[in-house]
Amino acid sequence: MALHLSQLKKNYTGPDGSVVSVIDIDNLTIADGEQVALIGSSGSGKTTLLHMIAGIVAADTGRIEYDFSGMPPDGIAPGQARPAGIDYRGATPQHKTDIARMTEANRDVFRGSHVGYIFQTHHLLGGFTALENVLLGMSFTGRKPDRAWARRLLDDVGLSDRRDYKPEKLSVGQQQRVAVARALANRPKLVLADEPTGALDPATAQQVLELIRKLCVEVGASLLLVTHDLDIAHQLPRVLSLSEINRASMAAKAAARSQTSLA
Amino acid sequence: MNFLQIILKQMRQRSLSTWLTMLSVLLGVGLAVSIMVLRREGQNLFAQTDFGYDILIGPPKGSPLQLTLNTVYHMDQSPGVIPYALYEDMSRKTAPPAGRPDYRPWVKNAVSFMVGDSYNGRRIVGTSPLLFGFDDQGQRVTGEAFQYRKDKSYELATGRAFHPRKFEAVIGSEVAEREHLTLYDDKLSEGENEKRLATFRATHGMPGPNEKPDIHKPKWHVVGILKPTHTANDKVLFVPVVSLYAIAEHEEGMIDQALMRAKIDPGKVPPEKLDSVLQSLGIDPQKVPESLKKKFKLKSAKPAAAAPGGDLLKDVAPAKTAAAESDEDPDAFHFDDKGEIVPDLPQEEWTISAIMVKSRGDGFQAQQIMYNFKVIDDRATAVNPASVMRQFFDTFLSGSTTLLLIISAMVTVVAAVSIMTTIYNSVAARRREIAILRALGATRTRILSLICFEAALIGLIGGLAGFVAGHLLSGAGSIYLQQTLGEGIHWLQFDKWEFIYLGAVVFIAFLAGLVPALKAYTTPVATNLAAS
Ligand SMILES: Nc1ncnc2c1ncn2[C@@H]1O[C@H](COP(=O)(O)OP(=O)(O)OP(=O)(O)O)[C@@H](O)[C@H]1O
Ligand SMILES: [Mg+2]
Numbered sequence: 001m002a003l004h005l006s007q008l009k010k011n012y013t014g015p016d017g018s019v020v021s022v023i024d025i026d027n028l029t030i031a032d033g034e035q036v037a038l039i040g041s042s043g044s045g046k047t048t049l050l051h052m053i054a055g056i057v058a059a060d061t062g063r064i065e066y067d068f069s070g071m072p073p074d075g076i077a078p079g080q081a082r083p084a085g086i087d088y089r090g091a092t093p094q095h096k097t098d099i100a101r102m103t104e105a106n107r108d109v110f111r112g113s114h115v116g117y118i119f120q121t122h123h124l125l126g127g128f129t130a131l132e133n134v135l136l137g138m139s140f141t142g143r144k145p146d147r148a149w150a151r152r153l154l155d156d157v158g159l160s161d162r163r164d165y166k167p168e169k170l171s172v173g174q175q176q177r178v179a180v181a182r183a184l185a186n187r188p189k190l191v192l193a194d195e196p197t198g199a200l201d202p203a204t205a206q207q208v209l210e211l212i213r214k215l216c217v218e219v220g221a222s223l224l225l226v227t228h229d230l231d232i233a234h235q236l237p238r239v240l241s242l243s244e245i246n247r248a249s250m251a252a253k254a255a256a257r258s259q260t261s262l263a
Numbered sequence: 264m265n266f267l268q269i270i271l272k273q274m275r276q277r278s279l280s281t282w283l284t285m286l287s288v289l290l291g292v293g294l295a296v297s298i299m300v301l302r303r304e305g306q307n308l309f310a311q312t313d314f315g316y317d318i319l320i321g322p323p324k325g326s327p328l329q330l331t332l333n334t335v336y337h338m339d340q341s342p343g344v345i346p347y348a349l350y351e352d353m354s355r356k357t358a359p360p361a362g363r364p365d366y367r368p369w370v371k372n373a374v375s376f377m378v379g380d381s382y383n384g385r386r387i388v389g390t391s392p393l394l395f396g397f398d399d400q401g402q403r404v405t406g407e408a409f410q411y412r413k414d415k416s417y418e419l420a421t422g423r424a425f426h427p428r429k430f431e432a433v434i435g436s437e438v439a440e441r442e443h444l445t446l447y448d449d450k451l452s453e454g455e456n457e458k459r460l461a462t463f464r465a466t467h468g469m470p471g472p473n474e475k476p477d478i479h480k481p482k483w484h485v486v487g488i489l490k491p492t493h494t495a496n497d498k499v500l501f502v503p504v505v506s507l508y509a510i511a512e513h514e515e516g517m518i519d520q521a522l523m524r525a526k527i528d529p530g531k532v533p534p535e536k537l538d539s540v541l542q543s544l545g546i547d548p549q550k551v552p553e554s555l556k557k558k559f560k561l562k563s564a565k566p567a568a569a570a571p572g573g574d575l576l577k578d579v580a581p582a583k584t585a586a587a588e589s590d591e592d593p594d595a596f597h598f599d600d601k602g603e604i605v606p607d608l609p610q611e612e613w614t615i616s617a618i619m620v621k622s623r624g625d626g627f628q629a630q631q632i633m634y635n636f637k638v639i640d641d642r643a644t645a646v647n648p649a650s651v652m653r654q655f656f657d658t659f660l661s662g663s664t665t666l667l668l669i670i671s672a673m674v675t676v677v678a679a680v681s682i683m684t685t686i687y688n689s690v691a692a693r694r695r696e697i698a699i700l701r702a703l704g705a706t707r708t709r710i711l712s713l714i715c716f717e718a719a720l721i722g723l724i725g726g727l728a729g730f731v732a733g734h735l736l737s738g739a740g741s742i743y744l745q746q747t748l749g750e751g752i753h754w755l756q757f758d759k760w761e762f763i764y765l766g767a768v769v770f771i772a773f774l775a776g777l778v779p780a781l782k783a784y785t786t787p788v789a790t791n792l793a794a795s
Contacts, residue, residue, distance in 0.1 A: 047793070056792070104707065108706040119792065123792065127273060135264045136703060140700075
């Protein structure tokens with residue numbers, strides 16, 4: 001599945017009422033199965049962009065198109081019912097679907113089915129075991145949870161012996177590996193990772209990065225990975241600097257420059 | 264993970280507050296359900312219309328409720344007495360002697376009822392053998408057996424009905440069982456029978472735990488034990504009413520009452536004036552037995568009696584000095600040649616507590632009797648026990664239980680509020696988790712329903728537990744009623760109102776969940792994901 005962003009804009013209103021442009025991207029394409037690192041300074045809008053792509057945050061204007069053309073049917077096994085009343089059902093192999101035009105509820109369901117999201121901190125649910133957290137990732141698609149696949153994923157991230165542990169009994173690295181498994185629970189078409197290695201030591205970080213990349217290849221998902229770590233970024237075939245594609249951050253930089261020159 | 268699993272997991276995560284909230288629901292529902300059960304089944308118990316008799320005749324000034332509670336449920340004190348002659352009139356099967364009213368067209372049967380004594384705290388009731396379906400000759404009556412409930416007559420488990428003029432007793436099943444009383448065996452001696460607890464003596468009144476019981480001299484033989492009736496009558500010892508008149512103190516009490524009615528202090532009547540005082544009360548002093556007169560003279564001449572030698576005593580009743588000295592009541596009766604009791608107390612002085620009457624026909628005759636005692640005959644009042652109990656229920660039980668029901672509904676509302684605050688707090692603490700669920704694809708409405716159903720589930724589990732607790736509570740109430748009234752309630756029975764209440768509780772819980780659910784609904788995802 002390919003992702004096309006065009007004329008994408010997002011403004012925030014600051015506490016003083018001033019409107020701040022955070023995202024202003026003309027065009028960006030991530031090809032089917034492509035693995036892209038996204039770098040940028042703090043506050044440049046990386047998280048905001050990922051939230052918009054995932055449909056967590058609504059875009060002000062522009063398009064976020066998921067292009068399913070040439071894809072096999074979207075992971076829904078033949079004969080299995082799709083969730084009713086959701087217009088992403090137009091997203092057949094022949095169609096593109098623009099989540100910027102979806103309602104919030106439809107974006108939620110779309111995300112649940114097609115997007116895997118990995119956060120900087122693991123964001124697992126405390127009351128649930130590792131396996132249950134992975135199953136939880138399958139709970140909002142309208143499809144029957146695939147327990148065998150959940151176990152497979154935990155095996156793949158090296159936690160076959162920690163399935164029934166609650167998050168608080170796992171190390172930070174193990175927690176993040178569970179989070180990786182959960183992100184891939186629905187065999188997403190796109191994995192968005194927001195500094196997934198930020199809280200890990202270099203060795204663990206490397207391990208987790210490799211896991212993410214391997215699993216994305218396995219399920220055929222594209223990957224957009226935000227990182228501050230250039231060593232990590234340069235392991236991916238394509239590195240994007242947000243400041244180069246985002247007019248808003250260029251403007252911010254210009255403003256910052258003019259301020260320093262004034263001083 | 265399905266919907267319910269997710270809810271249950273989250274509830275378990277906060278098990279303490281969840282349990283406490285459920286407990287508050289349990290209390291509210293348990294209280295309400297038990298009140299509903301007690302009210303409904305209490306109504307069936309008290310406001311029953313299937314009395315075997317339709318009229319109770321009691322003293323003119325007593326309250327109808329007291330009369331009914333005393334006669335039917337053996338609760339409360341007897342409101343007073345009525346002349347035995349009234350019972351004679353009402354139970355007469357042949358044409359009345361001149362000057363006596365003829366109640367035969369109205370009355371199907373009438374049974375005397377006299378209380379005042381007890382055995383080990385159990386009530387002794389003086390009555391006639393007709394209560395058990397036998398006439399005074401010991402013959403089984405046909406077609407007119409007394410019924411304590413509609414179509415229910417007393418049946419003897421063992422033995423026979425008592426003789427109407429002997430110290431014999433028929434006892435209720437529970438008395439027999441609890442007091443280990445057995446049937447009198449003629450083949451054994453009196454002493455052996457006494458050891459086997461086949462005889463008993465009556466205690467005057469119902470002495471309190473610290474009072475010295477005043478035990479009467481006569482001994483009754485247990486000649487019959489009744490089958491359980493599952494009414495208060497199972498706790499009663501029935502004896503011939505005449506045998507109660509053979510107790511000295513009862514006679515004394517009756518004269519006392521006669522004096523009291525005339526506002527004369529019996530302690531102040533000088534011995535020599537007693538005859539004339541009695542005469543003025545319409546009591547023939549000639550007919551008052553010597554034993555009785557002697558007692559009154561003793562009482563009124565206390566200083567003299569206390570003096571050594573007791574000359575006065577000897578003067579008055581020289582033949583009975585021995586009895587007086589042994590500190591026992593003198594016998595207030597003698598046996599006739601057939602061995603039947605002849606009380607010293609003249610029959611005109613006999614009184615009873617009540618008469619249980621089954622009227623003839625379809626209610627018209629009952630109306631006649633009621634009217635008779637309302638307007639014509641002021642020696643007694645007649646009440647319909649069924650309507651008295653129904654009225655009692657309507658005015659007292661119904662009103663007070665309505666209040667209790669309102670209180671328990673309020674407790675339930677408080678429980679709902681506690682559901683609301685518990686979940687509200689948990690939502691505030693779980694903003695991050697809610698954001699995660701949203702990020703995993705849960706829609707706002709899904710989150711809303713997760714929380715509402717969690718609240719409803721607390722209401723349902725707490726409510727079901729309360730439903731069970733309420734019935735157990737009324738089971739305890741039933742045991743209490745069983746002990747006091749002899750009749751329990753059907754505490755396991757439920758009706759649609761309990762389920763409606765339960766449904767309402769779940770619905771209210773669901774609504775209570777709506778407030779925190781709306782908070783969760785509006786929880787922004789992006790900002791709460793950022794907070795770690
Ligand atoms: N809800 C909001 N309201 C107003 N401004 C916001 C909001 N969310 C983000 N911003 C602003 O948008 C800009 C981009 O934030 P974002 O979190 O996307 O940066 P980032 O590139 O992810 O930074 P970091 O590398 O530190 O995570 C910041 O200046 C931030 O203050
Ligand atoms: Mg960020």
